[in-house]
Amino acid sequence: MIRVSLLIALLAAGPAFGAAGTDPDWPCIQRKQPHLSLGQVWTGPAPDDGTSALVRDPQIDQLAARLEQRRLPLDQAEAQIAEFAASADEARLTALMQAIFDRIERDRSALIAGIARYGRAQLTLAERIEARRARMAELEAAETPDFDALDAEEEALDWDQRIFTERQQSLTYVCETPVILEQRVFALGRAIASHLD
Numbered sequence: 048m049i050r051v052s053l054l055i056a057l058l059a060a061g062p063a064f065g066a067a068g069t070d071p072d073w074p075c076i077q078r079k080q081p082h083l084s085l086g087q088v089w090t091g092p093a094p095d096d097g098t099s100a101l102v103r104d105p106q107i108d109q110l111a112a113r114l115e116q117r118r119l120p121l122d123q124a125e126a127q128i129a130e131f132a133a134s135a136d137e138a139r140l141t142a143l144m145q146a147i148f149d150r151i152e153r154d155r156s157a158l159i160a161g162i163a164r165y166g167r168a169q170l171t172l173a174e175r176i177e178a179r180r181a182r183m184a185e186l187e188a189a190e191t192p193d194f195d196a197l198d199a200e201e202e203a204l205d206w207d208q209r210i211f212t213e214r215q216q217s218l219t220y221v222c223e224t225p226v227i228l229e230q231r232v233f234a235l236g237r238a239i240a241s242h243l244d
Contacts, residue, residue, distance in 0.1 A: 070163065072163045072164075072166040072167045072170070073162070073163060073166055074162065074165065074166035074169060074218060074222070075162060075166075075218070075221075075222035076222065077222055077223075077225070077226060079159065079163075080159075080225075081156065081159050082152065082156060083148075083152055083155065083229065083232070085144075085145065085148050087233075088148065088229070088232045088233040088236045089144055089148065089236040089240065090236070090237075090240050091137075091140070091141055091144060091236070091239065091240045091243050092137060092141050092243075094141055094142070094145045097138055098138060098141050098142045098145055099142075099145070101138060101139055101141075101142030102142045102145050102146045102149070104139075104142065106131075107139065107142050107143050107146050108146060110127065110131055110143060110146075111143060111146035111147045111149075111150055112150065113127065114127065114128070114143075114147055114235055115147050115150045115151050115154075115231070115232075115235075117227065117228075117231060121231075121234055121235075121238075124235060124238065125238045128143075128235070128238045128239055128242065129238075129242065131143065132239070132242035135242075137243055137244065140239050140242055140243060143239055144235070144236055144239045144240075147232060147235050147236075147239075148232055148236070151228050151231065151232045152232075154228065155225050155228045155229070158224055158225055158228070159225055162221055162222065162225075165214070165218075165221065168214075169211065169214060169215070169218075172207060172210065172211050172214075173211065175207055176204065176207050176208060176211060179200055179203060179204040179207065180204065182200055183197065183200050183201060183204065186200060
């Protein structure tokens with residue numbers, strides 16, 4: 048009970064709980080960065096109109112789709128990049144990076160939005176738990192307590208606290224996922240850049 052109260056207090060604290068307080072709905076320790084830019088993860092040439100056209104090349108598109116998948120180990124991804132680079136010029140390598148970045152950025156942005164919704168849901172649930180506690184206190188303080196209503200409120204409170212705690216325990220993994228995506232796109236960018244002249 049004390050542990051759940053502490054978690055509720057931390058979550059309700061908003062900016063003190065979220066990183067740097069930029070978004071009161073942000074439940075993660077990590078700073079919220081809604082979008083990445085290609086320049087943050089890529090040291091190669093800047094994409095141009097020609098690169099944008101190459102991004103739609105089926106070979107580049109299919110390779111980017113494979114490489115962005117986290118289930119593909121990085122050493123295998125690097126081998127596929129090396130195989131592609133053997134016959135690719137700078138423009139095609141840059142287009143591959145752009146294609147990978149576009150895919151990962153889209154997935155990461157959707158994930159960030161989902162985490163914010165998750166944070167709002169946790170805040171709403173924390174408020175409901177506090178309201179249930181207040182209602183239980185009222186019921187207990189009544190001259191003639193309604194024990195059926197008290198039991199029902201206690202059961203609902205227990206259920207809400209269980210849901211809150213389970214969600215809070217999965218929060219660490221959820222919050223680490225955008226960082227994992229950032230690390231992957233950076234590693235893939237470094238691997239591609241290593242094949243540039």
